[in-house]
Amino acid sequence: MDNTLHLAQQPEADELLGRSPLAALIGMLLDQQVPMEWAFSGPYTIARRLEADDLDSHAIAAYAPEAFAALLSQKPAVHRYPGAMAKRVQQLCRYLVEHYEGDAAAVWTGVDTGAELLQRLTDLPGFGQQKAQIFLALLGKQLGVRPRGWRVAAGAYGEEGSYRSAADITGPESLAKVRAYKQQAKAAKKAERK
Template identity: 40%
Template sequence: MPTIPPIDYGDLQGGLVRMMERYQDEGTLTGDADEDDAIRADANAALLGLLYDQRVRAEYAFTGPLRLKERLGHLDMATIAAMDFDEFQPIFAEKPAVHRFTNKMAENTQKVAKMIAEEYDGDAANMWNDGADINTIEKRIKKLPGFGKGKASKIKYVLHYFGQRDFS
């Protein structure tokens, strides 16, 4: 398990804060080190986890992409974007559901996947691994369906704590 230096998250509230505090106390964000590692290994999972961080427990939101990946066998954005919604949605809704709002979040997942596939070569890491500063990254994130100012402001912490980009 990697040691991630803490960064100040005093301006945040909610489940993501609870996850970061758990990391400081126990060394795991989600409560499961293997799940943390799986999210760290896949930038698309980290991004989708932030997408799902809405009206569900944060740990459940961030592990949602892992449930989706287990069912599909991948998190290939082009493939997800190209799937027929009527075939994708039942996979998304299968219990335990990827997210409680199975229709809207399945729809947003496919929309985000399409943008990542078309604009970032299928890899969410390309949104932040080009040396862009945090303001530029937040602007890119806000262009994605389902991401507003609030979620975009959390990307710094998601990237940092899930090992995608060091902001210490």
């Protein structure tokens, strides 16, 4: 994996996301209840605080939980809920060590179908159906991971030309389109409840 993504909107953070499957997974994991750029810059911040050029599942899984939570809590915090997210990041890394020998890319390497990949992603700690579908769409649309039926498995997030999620962001213009879509969806949901 060596593609520049534009999710953090910071060159160094985006470069890490594009070359590190683990960084991309962690960024997706962090993408909740904070602005997307904050979430996807998190892996770069973690790597810097670990004084590493990349992230390592084994090292993160083995890190003392209290010390890892403190690392994510340093100002500026990696997430709005740094302690809870530190726990989730470590759970994800432990799962990758246990099931994929620590290799995040092994989650999607050699997968034959989109349905199989979706199942692997939903099995990851912290990845529900929607998050898994968004990440599947990101893999297919931007990183060239396209097992048979990947668009169907990604649901609406896999639609070509859509601007629904992180999977569709390739720069500031598409980020603005995704934000506009989310605001419209939120307004529609609010109107439904009335």
